[in-house]
Amino acid sequence: MIRVLIADDQEMVRSALRMVVDRHDDLRVVAVAADGEQAVAATFAHRPDVIVMDVRMPRATGVEATERVLRQWPHPEPRPRVIVLTTFDLDEYVHSALRAGASGFLLKNTSPDHLADAIRTVVRGEAMLAPSVTQRLIRSFIATPPPGADDRLELLTRREMDVLLLVAEGMSNAEIGAELGLTAATVKSRLNRIFARLGATNRVQAALLAHNAGLLDRPG
Structure with missing residues (x-):
């Protein structure tokens, strides 16, 4: 309930x-x-x-x-x-x-x-x-990015960055797991680490930080 x-x-x-x-x-x-x-x-x-x-x-x-x-x-x-x-x-x-x-x-x-x-x-x-x-x-957030966004992103591992990019694209945990070959529990665990390293409370803040830093515009 x-x-x-x-x-x-x-x-x-x-x-x-x-x-x-x-x-x-x-x-x-x-x-x-x-x-x-x-x-x-x-x-x-x-x-x-x-x-x-x-x-x-x-x-x-x-x-x-x-x-x-x-x-x-x-x-x-x-x-x-x-x-x-x-x-x-x-x-x-x-x-x-x-x-x-x-x-x-x-x-x-x-x-x-x-x-x-x-x-x-x-x-x-x-x-x-x-x-x-x-x-x-x-x-609107891209127009006024928070200070230190790129510095915080450097704390992420390559796999955590992959997860963050898919969050920024609007994917759910289940969709991220299917895309990266991860279990739902693993996706959730990695998201929690991402939030902690970025100082984000939830996936909305993390996704906006990724957009602010221009990650979706960079070549893969």
């Missing part, structure tokens, strides 16, 4: 999201929050697997709440995954939320089944980005 926390400042939205999640046998809402402060407190108290987090909330934004949850997590690993909900294709907070460690971005008009699939996807350690925002996010 995947445990879900819903954070949104509109009661109607919280109720609708709860109905969407609870209609699936493998998903269950364990708590709701009406603002960013409540989201952090409820997450620490209920330890959900996934947080469905609104961006614009009072007291603390979804970005601030995401950063606090992931940096101050008081329990054993794993930390919860965060799916950020946004009203617009490219919200002003999206870049900050990515850097804070969000694993997914969806528009609020996404279909109920797509939301459920997104929750399952991020629990597996993969990313879920709304198709309409992905390319613009990547282009």
